[in-house]
Amino acid sequence: MAKIAPSILNADFLRLQKDINEAVIAGCDWIHLDVMDGHFVPKITFGPMIVEAVDKMTPVPLDVHLMVEHPDTMLSDFVQAGAENITVHYETCPHLWRTIDTIHALGARAGVTVNPATPVNLLDPILERVDLVLVMTVETGYGGQEFIPQSLTKIAWLDQQRRSRGLNFYIEVDGGIDLETAPLVVKAGADVLVVGTFIFMSDNITATVKSLRKVIGGI
Numbered sequence: 001m002a003k004i005a006p007s008i009l010n011a012d013f014l015r016l017q018k019d020i021n022e023a024v025i026a027g028c029d030w031i032h033l034d035v036m037d038g039h040f041v042p043k044i045t046f047g048p049m050i051v052e053a054v055d056k057m058t059p060v061p062l063d064v065h066l067m068v069e070h071p072d073t074m075l076s077d078f079v080q081a082g083a084e085n086i087t088v089h090y091e092t093c094p095h096l097w098r099t100i101d102t103i104h105a106l107g108a109r110a111g112v113t114v115n116p117a118t119p120v121n122l123l124d125p126i127l128e129r130v131d132l133v134l135v136m137t138v139e140t141g142y143g144g145q146e147f148i149p150q151s152l153t154k155i156a157w158l159d160q161q162r163r164s165r166g167l168n169f170y171i172e173v174d175g176g177i178d179l180e181t182a183p184l185v186v187k188a189g190a191d192v193l194v195v196g197t198f199i200f201m202s203d204n205i206t207a208t209v210k211s212l213r214k215v216i217g218g219i
């Protein structure tokens with residue numbers, strides 16, 4: 001069954017704990033945390049202090065997405081803060097092999113992601129070494145954007161590699177996921193869905209999570 005990982009990027013931080021708990025009780029599996037540095041992407045969000053606070057709010061695994069330049073300098077801070085998964089951008093890691101090894105040595109799951117304009121087959125040489133591949137399904141840096149349909153080809157390619165090479169990395173998607181796009185990505189092979197705006201800006205978090213579960217349930 002596909003996992004749902006709500007992204008707190010567009011959540012109301014004044015009621016963060018309450019809303020995270022509601023999402024988890026409704027059936028969400030991981031919490032996705034979008035770290036942005038104002039360089040790799042225009043916005044600045046938060047760092048390890050907030051990750052540590054969220055770790056105290058919920059028992060579910062924390063899925064940290066680093067949209068930062070030079071992520072190697074921060075890996076241990078985020079693992080210490082409670083990150084279970086750390087995902088770095090291919091575009092920010094000239095020595096990706098070493099970065100993945102470092103994340104593993106720190107005891108976390110290692111993920112890698114590509115921007116929508118970056119070909120996913122660039123990841124071919126490291127697929128054996130990662131625990132998770134994140135396909136950006138909107139342009140990196142903002143919540144609330146429209147799903148990019150070309151991403152489906154990337155997901156299907158990853159799924160095909162996973163099967164033919166006997167690998168078991170997660171295929172995660174991030175951006176523009178709602179009731180219409182969720183079944184499309186799951187059919188293409190995704191097994192973790194990051195969902196920001198659709199969950200945290202809805203009027204009823206429980207009902208929204210349940211409706212997502214329903215549309216992907218039978219796939």
Ligand code: DX5
Binds near residue numbers: 032034065138145175
């Ligand atoms: C964008 C972030 C996403 C974002 C997704 O760069 O990585 O995690 O929160 O938000 P929605 O679901 O609103 O597209």
Ligand code: ZN
Binds near residue numbers: 007032174
């Ligand atoms: Zn993200």
